Amino acid sequence: MAFYSTNDRTNIVDLKEAVLNAFPKDKGLYLPEHIPHLDKAFITNLEYYSFPEIGFIVANALTGQAIPESDLYQIVESAINFPAPLIQLNESLSILELFHGPTMAFKDFGARFMAKLMAHFLKSESRETTILVATSGDTGGAVAAGFYDVPGINVIILYPSGKVSPLQEKQLTSWGKNITAIEVSGVFDDCQALVKEAFIDNDLSQRFSFSSANSINIARLIPQSFYYFEAYKQIENKSKPVIFSVPSGNYGNLTAGVLAHKLGLPIYKFIAASNTNNVVPEYLESGNFLARPSIETMSNAMDVGNPSNFARLQNIYASGSGSTWNNIKKNLVGYSYGDLETLEAINEVYKKYNYIIDPHGAVGYLAANDYCKLFPDSKVVVFETAHPGKFDQAFEKLKISFDLPSKLKAFENKKKQSLNCTSNYSDFKDLLLSF
Numbered sequence: 001m002a003f004y005s006t007n008d009r010t011n012i013v014d015l016k017e018a019v020l021n022a023f024p025k026d027k028g029l030y031l032p033e034h035i036p037h038l039d040k041a042f043i044t045n046l047e048y049y050s051f052p053e054i055g056f057i058v059a060n061a062l063t064g065q066a067i068p069e070s071d072l073y074q075i076v077e078s079a080i081n082f083p084a085p086l087i088q089l090n091e092s093l094s095i096l097e098l099f100h101g102p103t104m105a106f107k108d109f110g111a112r113f114m115a116k117l118m119a120h121f122l123k124s125e126s127r128e129t130t131i132l133v134a135t136s137g138d139t140g141g142a143v144a145a146g147f148y149d150v151p152g153i154n155v156i157i158l159y160p161s162g163k164v165s166p167l168q169e170k171q172l173t174s175w176g177k178n179i180t181a182i183e184v185s186g187v188f189d190d191c192q193a194l195v196k197e198a199f200i201d202n203d204l205s206q207r208f209s210f211s212s213a214n215s216i217n218i219a220r221l222i223p224q225s226f227y228y229f230e231a232y233k234q235i236e237n238k239s240k241p242v243i244f245s246v247p248s249g250n251y252g253n254l255t256a257g258v259l260a261h262k263l264g265l266p267i268y269k270f271i272a273a274s275n276t277n278n279v280v281p282e283y284l285e286s287g288n289f290l291a292r293p294s295i296e297t298m299s300n301a302m303d304v305g306n307p308s309n310f311a312r313l314q315n316i317y318a319s320g321s322g323s324t325w326n327n328i329k330k331n332l333v334g335y336s337y338g339d340l341e342t343l344e345a346i347n348e349v350y351k352k353y354n355y356i357i358d359p360h361g362a363v364g365y366l367a368a369n370d371y372c373k374l375f376p377d378s379k380v381v382v383f384e385t386a387h388p389g390k391f392d393q394a395f396e397k398l399k400i401s402f403d404l405p406s407k408l409k410a411f412e413n414k415k416k417q418s419l420n421c422t423s424n425y426s427d428f429k430d431l432l433l434s435f
């Protein structure tokens with residue numbers, strides 16, 4: 001499979017290059033050139049396939065057989081070694097729990113698959129690769145866990161000081177060995193901007209062979225398509241339109257769903273569920289995309305003011321007749337909510353369904369609920385993108401208590417180790433050159 005850059009259709013690379021060098025000099029993002037339609041029989045018989053089998057078939061289609069099948073199966077099977085159960089709330093609403101991986105956020109899917117894929121590509125090479133990654137909270141921990149102790153790969157994580165939860169901070173700073181955390185005095189968008197600038201810096205590229213582990217890397221999106229199929233498999237009455245409500249920040253998760261849709265999964269619509277950082281819902285409403293600095297909210301992993309994957313969405317929907325905006329609007333609906341509504345939703349889900357949802361999932365729930373008021377004859381799947389235990393402050397406010405799972409407890413007593421940096425690019429560059 002060839003991959004093209006969203007900024008230049010003639011800039012074509014193979015999978016290895018797209019994964020190891022995720023950010024082309026033209027500043028576009030890679031997408032598969034041709035997305036095949038999967039066999040209809042596969043879609044109608046999904047219940048006969050295990051989650052890793054589904055993952056293998058989807059990955060094989062999206063990578064165009066770039067990896068020997070037995071290797072790819074092993075990558076999928078070892079990366080996706082935890083389930084994604086669907087919990088039904090009522091006739092129209094259900095929740096897909098995406099937090100059963102080691103760091104208890106859905107980012108484990110992307111990070112684990114990417115780590116194994118990169119290790120596969122670097123097996124035969126002597127060069128060391130440095131992964132630069134900006135995190136709004138969950139990516140850092142998942143990437144650290146995925147790459148910890150992987151030979152030949154160093155990881156540098158940038159996170160906004162004071163803007164991630166205490167537990168998230170431990171999950172990304174307490175590793176040591178090949179994992180380094182940098183605490184940036186700024187917001188997530190500053191971290192993302194520093195990373196993007198470093199990728200195209202010629203001085204740095206003489207010292208480092210950089211790669212990205214953010215959702216600008218297509219290797220993150222491929223495994224995120226798997227669980228759309230896995231969710232669809234578990235829906236009981238498929239005669240109603242199936243809608244996914246995706247709590248969104250950088251829009252990697254939603255874009256992965258669009259890839260699943262292109263592969264032939266009958267998804268009726270996607271709900272772009274956002275917090276007050278609502279540039280995409282606003283675009284869907286007005287046709288204007290206005291990136292702006294992110295605002296701090298309770299669902300901090302969605303505090304993104306300039307979502308990277310918007311470029312991919314634009315590109316995918318630009319092909320076909322009609323304007324890009326009209327095409328996107330056929331598949332996507334947008335909703336956004338503030339922290340107060342999010343808290344109320346957590347409370348409502350607890351009282352009504354005895355289910356504890358985290359602030360990100362709660363935004364997805366609010367959007368799904370509002371959608372169902374208009375279209376009650378739907379099957380809406382809300383993605384629960386992280387375990388509530390990662391965001392205990394919200395639950396303290398609501399006086400909802402629960403035991404922290406042992407996977408999370410293990411981080412509480414670990415020691416934070418991080419370097420400090422301003423959001424100024426030359427400071428960041430000096431810091432990297434001092435390594």
Ligand SMILES: *Cc1c(COP(=O)(O)O)cnc(C)c1O
Nearest residue numbers: 138249250251252253301385386
């Ligand atoms: C990263 C993250 C999101 C946003 O996902 P995107 O792919 O960036 O849109 C939502 N919820 C949680 C818990 C996350 O960690």
